[in-house]
Amino acid sequence: MSPDGAGAPLSRRVVLAPDPGAARLARALVREALGEAGREEWVDAxxxxVSELVTNAALHARTRVEVGVEVHPQHARVEVRDFNTVLPVQRHYGEQATTGRGMALVAAVSSDCGVTGSPDGKVVWFELRTRREEPSAEELLAAWDEEQWRSEESDPDPRSPSGQQPAAVAGGVPAAPLQRVRLLGIPPTLWLATRQHHDALLRELTLYLATRDGGGVDLAEVEFARQSFSNAVLAAAEQARREAPAPAAGVGGLPGALDPLDLDLDLPARAGPAAAALQDALDTAERLARGGELLALPGQAEVVAVRDWVCEQVQSQLQRVPPRAWQGARHEQFETSAHEVDPGTAAALDAALRGVREDAQRTGRGFVAVDTSSRIVAVDAGLAAALGWAAGELVGRRVVALIPPALREAHIAGFSRHLSTGRSHVLGSPLVLPVLHARGREVTCDVLIERTATSAGRSLYLAWIAPVAGAGASTPS
Structure with missing residues (x-):
């Protein structure tokens, strides 16, 4: 096709398997087609x-993916077709989240985009046209904070007793029989933060595996687990949040945790192995995150525990084991850090805290320093004593040791969400909060939380804490 528009449009098409290498092959297709047509200015966008759209198809549709490119005189159109009839839905993630950016970024770099459903699947498409100028940094950042599209299950059939779709029938043959699984005491607030963390890990793991050996990760089974039960738990948690009579008023004006809920799911036997595959994939991603090989940070201990509980309940109940309720985030097991501090990290922490200790001595303020795993890495001796601890007893524990049990779930959900999105309601805001004394009573304190960084670029959180003079201490019931 010549630049002056003579001749038919240049057309290219490829069929790809739903695996981590699909996005790389799709990029090569559009790059070659646009280069041949003399439209190199459109290649980057x-x-x-196309990387975003094909990655989403590989992650969520789990069918073959057809990528088509047509280059016309004044525009190019790229279509990504899959054979999963579930259409994208919008979901909001924060401005620093490492997942959920697909359609907003596509919209920011293209002239137009959309999705077209069909009886056997869907086509997600975008077009590129000559612009007077490239999108500004402000436009791109605005798109970064928009609500996003991602594939989810369609609305459940209200006639189904579990709120799920009835078993599908293919070729006149009924689907495999379903079995009831009861998830008792799901913590909605914690699960919403947990699923957001999972989405970030799984997306990055898929991209990581695109250039490396899969290591036994079965992405097809992972997506089946998401579609068969993980999405249903997510939908129940979101519904609980929507139906709450008002934003749960927590201590100090902070949001509290939603009440636990029970959920009945009707699942096929295949959901058991899929749950195991989801656990394996997330364990792999957590290991890579701890090694700094993913952008996402490792999950909080409670986040890992609640996803293990859901997956294990699915597996065990499908084997006729009676249900076991979620035991909550109040247990001492979560107070002990599972991570050792290497000498290099310890040295960077000491350097970062030198000025903090000097400031504490000069002002008489007490502080607790916490890393991204919620582990206490330093504490002012005077503050520790006021809370009934020796400083050496607190260092190495997780900060939940100082948080009243009834507030732990809301705290860990908020902290996990902050690590995934960068958003926080508490940083830099003076608060009055109860802090847990070693003997179990609550001490009312003035609290100011700040974020700083070590020389290695690791985030560190400083809580400046001062017991409120004359405030009575309470003993939790």
Whole structure:
């Protein structure tokens, strides 16, 4: 096709397997087609947009993916087709989240985009046209904070007793029989933060595996687990949040945790192995995150525990084991850190805390320093004593040791969400909060939380804490 528009449009098409290498092959297709048509100015935007769409298809549709490119005189159109009839839905993630950015970024770099459903699947498409100028940094950042599209299950059939779709029938043959699984005491607030963390890990793991050996990760089974039960738990948690009579008023004006809920799921036998595959994939991603090989940070101990509980309940109940309720985030097991501090990290922490200790001595303020795993890495001796601890007893514990049990779930959900999105309601805001004394009573304190960084670029959180003079201490019931 010549630049002056003579001749038919240049057309290219490829069929790809739903695996981590699909996005790389799709980028090559659009790059070659646009280069051949003399439209190199569109290559960067097209590669970014097609990567997002093909990665989403590989993650969520789990069918073959057809990528088509047509280059016309004044525009190019790229279509990504899969054979999963579930259409994308919008979901909001924060401005620093490492997942959920697909359609907003596609919209920011393209002239137009959309999705078209069909009886056997869907086509997600975008077009590129000559612009007077490239999108500004402000436009791209605005798109970064928009609500996003991602594939989820369609609305459940209200006639189904579990709120799920009835078993599908293919070729006149009924689907495999379903079995009831009861998830008792799901913590909605914690699960919403947990699932957001999972989405970030799984997306990054898929991209990581695109250039490396899969290591036994079965992405098809992972997606089946999401579609068969993980999405249902997510939908129940979101519904609980929507139906709450008002934002749960927590201590100090902070949001509290939603009440636990029970959920009945009707699942096929295949959901058991899929739950195991989901656990394996997330364990792999957590290991890579701890090694700094993913952008996402490792999950909080409670986040890992609640996803293990859901997956294990699915597996065990499908084997006729009676249900076991979620035991909550109040247990001492979560107070002990599972991570050792290497000498290099310890040295960077000492350097970062030198000025903090000097400031504490000069002002008489007490402080607790916490890393991204919620582990206490330093504490002012005077503050520790006021709370009934020796400083050496607190260092190495997780900060939940100082948080009243009834507030722990809301705290860990908020902290996990902050690590995934960068958003926080508490940083830099003076608060009055109860702090847990070693003997179990609550001490009312003035609290100011700040974020700083070590020389290695690791985030560190400083809680400046001062017991309120004359405030009575309470003993939890």
């Amino acid at each position: 097209a590669e970014l947009a």
